Amino acid sequence: MQREELQRIKEEALKELETLKDPIQLENFRVKFLGKKGKITQALRGLKELSLEERRELGSELNQLKEYLEFEIEKKRREILLSEEEKILDLDLTLPGRRPFLGGLHPLTQVIEEVCEVFTRLGFEIVTGPEIESEYYNFTALNIPEWHPARDMQATFYLQNGALLRTHTSPIQIRTMLERKPPLRIIAPGKVYRCDADVRHSPMFHQIEGLMVDGEVSFADLKGVLAYFAREIFGEKTKLRFRPSYFPFTEPSLEMDIGCVMCEGKGCRVCGQTGWIEILGAGMVHPEVFKAVNYDITQWQGFAFGLGIERITMLKYGIDDIRLFFDNHLYFLESFK
Numbered sequence: 001m002q003r004e005e006l007q008r009i010k011e012e013a014l015k016e017l018e019t020l021k022d023p024i025q026l027e028n029f030r031v032k033f034l035g036k037k038g039k040i041t042q043a044l045r046g047l048k049e050l051s052l053e054e055r056r057e058l059g060s061e062l063n064q065l066k067e068y069l070e071f072e073i074e075k076k077r078r079e080i081l082l083s084e085e086e087k088i089l090d091l092d093l094t095l096p097g098r099r100p101f102l103g104g105l106h107p108l109t110q111v112i113e114e115v116c117e118v119f120t121r122l123g124f125e126i127v128t129g130p131e132i133e134s135e136y137y138n139f140t141a142l143n144i145p146e147w148h149p150a151r152d153m154q155a156t157f158y159l160q161n162g163a164l165l166r167t168h169t170s171p172i173q174i175r176t177m178l179e180r181k182p183p184l185r186i187i188a189p190g191k192v193y194r195c196d197a198d199v200r201h202s203p204m205f206h207q208i209e210g211l212m213v214d215g216e217v218s219f220a221d222l223k224g225v226l227a228y229f230a231r232e233i234f235g236e237k238t239k240l241r242f243r244p245s246y247f248p249f250t251e252p253s254l255e256m257d258i259g260c261v262m263c264e265g266k267g268c269r270v271c272g273q274t275g276w277i278e279i280l281g282a283g284m285v286h287p288e289v290f291k292a293v294n295y296d297i298t299q300w301q302g303f304a305f306g307l308g309i310e311r312i313t314m315l316k317y318g319i320d321d322i323r324l325f326f327d328n329h330l331y332f333l334e335s336f337k
């Protein structure tokens with residue numbers, strides 16, 4: 001190992017360093033000079049053949065060269081990486097970063113979650129059921145006889161082989177009672193389908209079904225649970241009223257109205273000048289329904305209710321067209337973030 005030799009290595013390395021353009025060249029260069037069998041590594045090893053003085057002099061120069069090259073390789077590596085990235089992004093790296101786009105939950109999803117949360121607090125458990133149903137679960141077991149107008153082709157989407165798109169979430173009552181023994185308290189959110197479309201009706205909309213069965217469940221319990229729900233969702237001061245109604249699967253039946261949130265009872269277009277808006281149907285489970293699921297009617301009592309999510313969401317936020325929920329306009333959806 002001579003001084004001239006070191007000089008040659010040095011010149012070669014510095015000259016080659018200038019030409020490096022990609023990570024592979026860079027790595028080859030590193031191996032060639034600094035690898036285990038690299039020129040500098042070998043030269044350092046060869047030092048032991050020299051006299052003490054030469055060793056000291058050449059040794060320190062070699063080590064300096066080694067450190068210099070290590071530093072330059074790292075610097076180049078970064079430069080190359082950055083320029084590659086810049087090419088990919090095709091932007092000025094001094095620009096501020098792009099903000100990630102933040103999504104939000106759909107207003108209907110938010111209200112479904114909110115309603116479910118209220119009932120969960122009262123000990124109701126969330127269950128689901130299929131959207132494609134049979135006539136038996138959607139109608140027959142719910143005491144809706146064959147001649148009932150709800151079975152009319154106009155309201156129900158029929159599929160092949162007697163299957164249909166469920167027209168309400170009530171078939172989940174039947175499925176749950178067949179699967180379980182009382183006592184039970186369930187809440188069942190889901191999509192339902194009816195052949196109907198205008199500013200207030202969508203062919204697909206959402207309901208939440210509720211069902212409670214126990215040894216002693218009264219009409220008063222039903223009213224208490226519904227009043228609690230309405231005040232949690234619409235506010236403590238919400239006015240409520242219960243009206244007698246009819247459903248084949250409950251007896252007695254009721255509908256619950258809340259004081260119109262738009263006009264606060266004065267009467268407006270939304271409430272049809274009555275000051276009241278209907279938000280749900282409910283009642284005590286009909287003995288025929290208990291018979292269909294083999295529950296002993298001398299032992300069990302229960303109530304059920306069904307509420308429309310779109311309607312509740314429209315009232316809560318003052319939305320006057322149901323189609324806004326399904327048009328996916330960002331300006332609409334973003335106002336619910």
Ligand code: PHE
Pocket residue numbers: 167168169170247250281282283304305306307
């Ligand atoms: N299923 C009824 C409807 O869609 C609502 C309802 C559910 C009424 C449960 C009473 C009990 O209109």
